[in-house]
Amino acid sequence: MFRIVSHTIARDLRLALRRPADLASVLFFFIIVASLFPLGVGPEVDLLRQLAPGVLWVGALLATQLSLPRLFADDYRDGTLEQLALSPNPLGLMVLGKVIAHWLVSGLPLALLAPVLGLQFDLPTDALWVLAGSILLGTPALSGIGAIGAGLTLGLRGGGVLLSLLVLPLYIPVLIFGAGAVDASVSGLGPGAHLSLLAALTVGGLAFAPWAAAAALKIALE
């Protein structure tokens, strides 16, 4: 049962490593968006510190969303998706594998990069750790929810824009609790509650989203 998930992850990671430009474009997008704000707002440390959680989280969210259209599009175009749907293994498990692989090449590097970018906003060290932790906890939910949108818009013309319109509103809870965790840490309240809710969103998202995405894919293949 779990071998099929690990096989899917292994295949998708290998493919991603053969196309390093995709990974790099997501990371550079995040770096640039997060760097534009300090340049635009100016060197007022208090203001930047207040802006930081929201700006960095929105940047991470948009960067994740940037790579979503390709989640299933390549497999759809070359016929691999048909073969996955005809495999005697549940399609939901293979989608789960693809979601995890997507997180490993988008959410994980974003979480590692975020503290470095946080320095530009003069965030205190504690808040930098919370920032990395919250992105680490929250991005699997983003990949999962994004997979549903990617499945629903598969094969549509102009699907990329539609995908953003569909998925970004669903990202709001993750954004609120993610940025809220960093905020709470800056103001000294402690991020525990926010991080717990983020973890709950991720667990829920990973449990349900792959099956919903698999159903959407089956419709796209008809």
Next chain:
Amino acid sequence: MLEADNLECIRGARRLFHGVSFGLAEGELLFLQGKNGAGKTSLLRMLCGLSPPESGEVRWKGASIRKLADDFRADLCYLGHLNAIKEELSPLENLLASARLAGEDLAADDALDALAQVGLSGREDLICRYLSQGQKRRVALARLVQERRPLWILDEPFVALDVHAVDWLVGIIGAHLQRGGLAVMTTHQPVEIPAGAVRVLRLGA
């Protein structure tokens, strides 16, 4: 073993075909014929369970394939007109990855042997992007060498192949039928495949 009962297919506002029925037993081959746009690929996708028929039913071993679901898919090998290979992976990696995702264990030696049979020895580790159209098709067909599932559904398997490869593929399909397998295929090329019985179904006639 495989039965189609009164299948109907509607694409957009057009009815492609209706009342398509046939039965196929062990060792038998069904040639699907018809001009472009007659609905050959649509019928094949219906037989796989990828798209549901407008009306009618496909049965495998007497039970509806909708009900059998994974049990039916475990008996099915479908080769579409898309090759389902990844340009970024080598033929060997492609073959191993697709076997694993189909839920089968394929040893690396068997995969190498299959690639040698389709005439790709020496190119096992070359990235597929650098292969020709015919060679990519051969990578897709290499799956069939180790394939022991009873039902093969092949959509235009001979496209882009040279004479030598066509002969090889005819042999592979013939061996499959002699083992008691079933095959449904479309082709525009006249080929002679040794089978228990060859049926022909003409769509849009």
